[in-house]
Amino acid sequence: MSGVEQGALGRPDERVEGWDKVAGRARYAYEQPVPALYVHPVLSTVARGRVLAVDTGPARASAGVEAVLTHENAERLADTSDAEFAVLQGPHIGFCGQIVAAVVARTPEEARRGADLVQVREYAEEHDVVLGPGHPRLYCPDELNAYPEADTRQGDPAAALERAPVVLDRTYRTPMEHNNPMEPHACTVLWEEGTGGGSLTVYDSTQGVHPVRESLAQVLGLHAEQVRVVSEHVGGGFGSKGSPHAHNVVAALAARAVPGRWVKLALTRQQMFTLVGHRTPTIQRVRLGAARDGVLSAVVHDVEEHTSTVKEFAEQSAVCTRMMYAAPHRRTTHRLAALDVPIPFWMRAPGETPGMFALESALDELACELAMDPIVLRERNEPDLDPETGAPWSDRRLVQCLHEGARRFGWAGRDGRARSRREGEWWVGTGVASAVYPHFVNPGSEVEIVHGQGVYTVSIGAADIGTGARTVLGQIAADALSVPAERVRVRIGDTALPPATVAGGSAGTSSWGSAVVAAARALREEHGSEPGEGARARAGTPEDAVAPGYSVYSFGAHFVEARVHADTGEVRVPRMYGLFSVGRVLNPRLARSQLVGGMVMGLSMALHEHTVMDARLGHVVNHDLAQYHVAAHADVQQVEAEWLEGADVRATPMGSRGVGEIGIVGAAAAVANAAHHATGVRVRNLPLTPDRFLVGPRE
Amino acid sequence: MEATIILHVDGVRRELTVDTRTTLLDALRDRSGEYSPKKGCDHGQCGACTVLVGGRRILSCLALAVACDGDEVTTAAGLAGGEDGPHPLSRAFVEHDAFQCGYCTPGQVCSGVGVLAELEAGMPSHAAAHPGDPVEATDAEIRERMSGNLCRCGAYPAIVAAVREVAR
Numbered sequence: 001m002s003g004v005e006q007g008a009l010g011r012p013d014e015r016v017e018g019w020d021k022v023a024g025r026a027r028y029a030y031e032q033p034v035p036a037l038y039v040h041p042v043l044s045t046v047a048r049g050r051v052l053a054v055d056t057g058p059a060r061a062s063a064g065v066e067a068v069l070t071h072e073n074a075e076r077l078a079d080t081s082d083a084e085f086a087v088l089q090g091p092h093i094g095f096c097g098q099i100v101a102a103v104v105a106r107t108p109e110e111a112r113r114g115a116d117l118v119q120v121r122e123y124a125e126e127h128d129v130v131l132g133p134g135h136p137r138l139y140c141p142d143e144l145n146a147y148p149e150a151d152t153r154q155g156d157p158a159a160a161l162e163r164a165p166v167v168l169d170r171t172y173r174t175p176m177e178h179n180n181p182m183e184p185h186a187c188t189v190l191w192e193e194g195t196g197g198g199s200l201t202v203y204d205s206t207q208g209v210h211p212v213r214e215s216l217a218q219v220l221g222l223h224a225e226q227v228r229v230v231s232e233h234v235g236g237g238f239g240s241k242g243s244p245h246a247h248n249v250v251a252a253l254a255a256r257a258v259p260g261r262w263v264k265l266a267l268t269r270q271q272m273f274t275l276v277g278h279r280t281p282t283i284q285r286v287r288l289g290a291a292r293d294g295v296l297s298a299v300v301h302d303v304e305e306h307t308s309t310v311k312e313f314a315e316q317s318a319v320c321t322r323m324m325y326a327a328p329h330r331r332t333t334h335r336l337a338a339l340d341v342p343i344p345f346w347m348r349a350p351g352e353t354p355g356m357f358a359l360e361s362a363l364d365e366l367a368c369e370l371a372m373d374p375i376v377l378r379e380r381n382e383p384d385l386d387p388e389t390g391a392p393w394s395d396r397r398l399v400q401c402l403h404e405g406a407r408r409f410g411w412a413g414r415d416g417r418a419r420s421r422r423e424g425e426w427w428v429g430t431g432v433a434s435a436v437y438p439h440f441v442n443p444g445s446e447v448e449i450v451h452g453q454g455v456y457t458v459s460i461g462a463a464d465i466g467t468g469a470r471t472v473l474g475q476i477a478a479d480a481l482s483v484p485a486e487r488v489r490v491r492i493g494d495t496a497l498p499p500a501t502v503a504g505g506s507a508g509t510s511s512w513g514s515a516v517v518a519a520a521r522a523l524r525e526e527h528g529s530e531p532g533e534g535a536r537a538r539a540g541t542p543e544d545a546v547a548p549g550y551s552v553y554s555f556g557a558h559f560v561e562a563r564v565h566a567d568t569g570e571v572r573v574p575r576m577y578g579l580f581s582v583g584r585v586l587n588p589r590l591a592r593s594q595l596v597g598g599m600v601m602g603l604s605m606a607l608h609e610h611t612v613m614d615a616r617l618g619h620v621v622n623h624d625l626a627q628y629h630v631a632a633h634a635d636v637q638q639v640e641a642e643w644l645e646g647a648d649v650r651a652t653p654m655g656s657r658g659v660g661e662i663g664i665v666g667a668a669a670a671v672a673n674a675a676h677h678a679t680g681v682r683v684r685n686l687p688l689t690p691d692r693f694l695v696g697p698r699e
Numbered sequence: 700m701e702a703t704i705i706l707h708v709d710g711v712r713r714e715l716t717v718d719t720r721t722t723l724l725d726a727l728r729d730r731s732g733e734y735s736p737k738k739g740c741d742h743g744q745c746g747a748c749t750v751l752v753g754g755r756r757i758l759s760c761l762a763l764a765v766a767c768d769g770d771e772v773t774t775a776a777g778l779a780g781g782e783d784g785p786h787p788l789s790r791a792f793v794e795h796d797a798f799q800c801g802y803c804t805p806g807q808v809c810s811g812v813g814v815l816a817e818l819e820a821g822m823p824s825h826a827a828a829h830p831g832d833p834v835e836a837t838d839a840e841i842r843e844r845m846s847g848n849l850c851r852c853g854a855y856p857a858i859v860a861a862v863r864e865v866a867r
């Protein structure tokens with residue numbers, strides 16, 4: 001921040017809510033201390049078809065049941081244009097695990113028992129839930145998540161591949177995956193009738209209270225002012241809480257059926273596998289054309305994915321290939337098949353996470369083919385300007401991440417030949433992969449700062465999903481106001497506060513923090529350095545927070561040591577090291593936790609995560625945490641994240657970029673590359689389960 | 700069917716009327732407003748609901764409340780707010796930033812305190828190379844024993860560091 005003393009920023013302050021979390025006193029959405037009724041949803045058991053009849057008699061006769069909502073008796077919604085929110089509006093079934101009824105009862109046990117007693121007769125139609133290569137339903141979407149173009153092309157990639165002395169043509173697959181934040185999605189809701197057409201209060205577990213308010217108001221035909229959404233603490237989201245989902249609408253419908261009484265709805269872990277989004281499986285064909293010295297002439301990345309028939313979500317898996325490495329001839333394409341599956345949605349770094357697994361695996365394969373160090377190969381293809389736009393980079397330090405990371409990891413002297421190191425029963429190898437994540441600053445947030453008795457209260461409806469937003473926004477405000485952090489109080493997570501954009505796209509701190517700086521400047525301009533009691537100022541995220549004309553991304557390099565058991569194929573990862581370039585790190589303690597957390601999720605993706613769809617019955621088979629394994633303590637050994645010093649004042653007034661997602665990007669490729677180096681077995685289908693290594697070495 | 704039970708939660712005696720189907724976790728959360736233990740799965744698969752009963756860690760989602768009648772239950776709130784100040788492990792969690800979203804955290808802290816007692820008592824685990832080896836607070840031991848507590852935020856390295864620090 002130009003002209004602002006650096007005091008609080010860059011300091012490793014502890015989380016302001018740290019003790020509340022450690023004691024379990026931090027209140028999550030379900031934990032509001034109000035007498036409430038409980039809602040338990042009933043889900044469809046066929047993947048495509050319709051509800052023929054719902055017999056609610058036994059459920060209504062069951063002890064404690066107050067209401068049973070079905071598509072026949074539920075309130076008609078004002079706006080059903082978003083089919084995900086058109087809950088209980090008709091008999092159509094679009095996927096297995098869709099809400100087809102809901103029971104409202106006095107206790108959680110009675111609600112669950114009531115839900116068991118609801119008898120839903122379903123008509124099943126033929127369904128299709130499995131994405132295979134060249135699926136007959138593939139189509140080209142009009143746009144991708146966050147990107148306007150599904151396909152891009154530069155030069156003549158087909159001809160360049162013909163001419164290239166070395167051509168690599170490989171297909172990589174990533175499976176369907178689920179976010180699985182530890183706190184299941186939940187809400188506590190009250191509908192009060194009265195003047196002004198009534199009011200809805202929602203305590204929600206969400207990455208954005210204002211987006212939830214907007215959606216619910218629209219769906220229910222209310223004015224935004226009639227809806228208040230509060231989200232004090234959020235037990236993780238990883239994208240899945242980036243928008244409301246069907247359960248929010250059901251909870252609102254239930255509340256409106258019992259005016260004046262609170263209702264609580266917490267999805268079960270099993271229900272989360274169909275109702276709150278997932279990452280699509282991907283089939284990615286990557287073709288690289290290169291000269292013998294490794295210089296790329298052509299890069300082609302063609303992606304096939306699924307979406308739901310209910311609503312389209314087009315994951316942008318190949319966008320990283322548009323800008324990552326230099327090559328005059330380039331093509332990216334995305335094709336979707338709309339299947340009878342739950343609705344896919346954001347999962348940590350949608351697009352980059354699966355896309356960089358493919359691209360960075362392919363780079364490693366090319367390096368092996370050319371008998372070249374994979375770091376040298378990447379360096380040879382370092383673009384001076386953004387290959388997609390021709391714009392200069394704001395702060396591209398990928399090569400520095402690779403070189404410095406290699407030094408700190410101890411890469412030098414590595415024998416590049418696969419299957420060259422054995423320790424006892426274990427094959428040992430090391431791997432590298434690059435990371436990238438775009439920089440976003442979302443317009444639309446506002447911050448109000450009020451001065452009283454020497455304390456500055458900073459208010460914005462932002463969400464702290466574990467990032468430490470409360471803490472870091474206070475640090476930003478302290479420096480922007482030139483006061484000690486103890487004199488700043490931060491209020492977030494409530495639509496009664498000024499509007500905030502979603503905690504997503506690694507853009508939370510960038511977007512909200514830019515507004516904090518603007519509001520602090522406004523306060524000083526309007527009220528000087530000795531403001532009176534009640535002096536206040538308000539400002540929004542400036543439109544020019546990001547300097548125009550630059551290509552702004554974060555970069556990083558992952559280094560991994562993998563050990564693969566010679567007899568069982570078990571993969572262990574004793575060491576992960578990531579070096580990132582993310583602009584100025586505003587709070588090292590919090591940033592490290594996010595980067596390490598991303599890497600751990602990347603390790604989990606590499607080794608374990610895989611949602612299994614039952615082709616015959618159309619449901620998610622492994623819909624709990626015993627069968628959908630996420631990395632546990634025993635899977636995670638040494639994981640270290642560091643960063644390059646520096647600031648990117650073109651990115652935000654704070655000089656920072658986001659840190660929430662880049663840690664996962666490329667991590668799985670680094671693990672797979674290390675496992676290949678260890679064994680000579682190239683795994684192109686995630687996850688790296690033991691069976692993949694029991695085939696003997698092959699290239 | 701309902702039943703009346705007594706629980707001593709963090710030193711406070713509570714008389715509760717519960718459905719006989721109510722788990723200890725739901726008795727704490729829904730029937731007495733003790734929201735410190737969390738529900739992550741309700742199936743014994745995540746560890747978020749871990750509490751100490753008589754000093755040993757249990758998954759409160761897998762215990763029926765009626766089976767805990769008369770028990771001493773310690774939650775993370777009791778550990779952080781004890782009369783002699785917070786438990787050293789609670790403090791180590793804050794210092795090591797051994798969490799992000801905080802939802803798995805009360806369970807991790809309770810589990811960690813249980814692990815410290817198990818190590819102290821020399822209880823063996825799968826991490827020992829040979830049965831009968833002396834039990835030490837190595838990282839491998841801690842990881843093995845803490846593996847029932849999932850953290851999707853990936854705070855594992857910091858959690859292990861916090862437990863290791865207090866164990867030594």
Ligand code: FES
Pocket residue numbers: 737738739740741742743744745746747748749758759760761
């Ligand atoms: S809630 Fe008890 S183990 Fe998950």
Ligand code: FES
Pocket residue numbers: 182235236466797798799800801802803804849850851852853854
């Ligand atoms: S801190 Fe979020 S799940 Fe552990």
